[in-house]
Amino acid sequence: MELKDYTEANRRSWNQVASRHHDGKQQRKQQFRNKGYSVLDDTVTEKLKLYHIEGKHVAQLCCNDGMETLSLKNLGAATCTGFDISDNAVEEAIKLAELAKIDCQFVRSDVYDIPEEYNGKFDLIYISAGSLIWFPDLALLFKTVNRLLKEGGVVLIYDIHPVLFMLDEKDKDQPLRLRYSYFIDEPRIYNEGLDYVNKQEYESEPYYVFDPTLSQILTAILKSGLHLDLFEEYDHDISALYEHLKQQEVKVPHSYILAARHSKVFG
Numbered sequence: 001m002e003l004k005d006y007t008e009a010n011r012r013s014w015n016q017v018a019s020r021h022h023d024g025k026q027q028r029k030q031q032f033r034n035k036g037y038s039v040l041d042d043t044v045t046e047k048l049k050l051y052h053i054e055g056k057h058v059a060q061l062c063c064n065d066g067m068e069t070l071s072l073k074n075l076g077a078a079t080c081t082g083f084d085i086s087d088n089a090v091e092e093a094i095k096l097a098e099l100a101k102i103d104c105q106f107v108r109s110d111v112y113d114i115p116e117e118y119n120g121k122f123d124l125i126y127i128s129a130g131s132l133i134w135f136p137d138l139a140l141l142f143k144t145v146n147r148l149l150k151e152g153g154v155v156l157i158y159d160i161h162p163v164l165f166m167l168d169e170k171d172k173d174q175p176l177r178l179r180y181s182y183f184i185d186e187p188r189i190y191n192e193g194l195d196y197v198n199k200q201e202y203e204s205e206p207y208y209v210f211d212p213t214l215s216q217i218l219t220a221i222l223k224s225g226l227h228l229d230l231f232e233e234y235d236h237d238i239s240a241l242y243e244h245l246k247q248q249e250v251k252v253p254h255s256y257i258l259a260a261r262h263s264k265v266f267g
């Protein structure tokens with residue numbers, strides 16, 4: 001399959017789940033009526049402040065229904081633009097921004113195809129939980145990130161730790177049993193839906209995930225010319241799928257934050 005076959009299949013599947021997610025998130029969405037509301041946790045909020053989000057031009061890649069993008073704006077960003085491949089998720093994001101009366105722009109686009117008019121426009125690009133697994137070509141993803149960043153701009157990634165994908169989140173009896181390989185040569189194909197909000201399975205269009213290893217992520221970032229600035233691993237869950245691991249004595253990495261900076265010399 002070609003790169004576009006994967007991303008278009010994934011678009012169809014993300015379109016299918018949007019209304020289910022919307023129903024499950026109604027209450028949280030209403031909270032955006034409260035001035036300054038944010039869904040971002042303390043860990044990432046602290047880092048966003050460390051990178052001086054206030055007054056900056058910020059983009060979120062894979063923004064889904066925009067809850068995090070609106071939160072970035074509420075943290076003081078000058079402008080916020082969310083990009084996502086799903087037509088229905090972007091429609092939800094636009095509706096939510098209107099409800100909340102928060103000025104953010106949402107653009108429906110495959111990240112790989114973000115128009116050139118956005119080149120060099122952003123001080124900060126934010127990529128969050130469950131985003132990197134969707135990219136068949138990580139090198140091209142970070143090349144895109146690099147072209148969207150201003151000189152000296154930063155990409156901040158707050159994602160699920162790849163080691164966690166070795167576990168079966170449904171296995172509550174032996175939650176730490178290693179079920180899946182860390183290293184995969186082919187994308188994983190699923191058709192059981194993407195409703196991680198209501199945790200309901202349904203027969204969906206097939207979707208493809210690429211589960212990159214940590215070294216694949218780091219290599220793609222460094223080869224794109226971005227400079228690694230910060231990397232921290234955490235044992236807290238940001239996916240709402242592995243909360244039950246909290247009780248385990250053995251701590252496995254759950255999430256990480258990585259920041260990398262655009263540089264003119266290598267950019």
Ligand SMILES: C[S@@+](CC[C@H](N)C(=O)[O-])C[C@H]1O[C@@H](n2cnc3c(N)ncnc32)[C@H](O)[C@@H]1O
Nearest residue numbers: 014062063064084085086110111128129130134
């Ligand atoms: C797990 S969700 C991210 C959720 C986000 N962390 C949040 O809480 O809103 C992954 C998102 O990536 C988007 N996506 C997948 N492949 C994409 C691509 N090639 N370009 C743009 N968006 C993509 C999907 O449509 C989906 O909204």
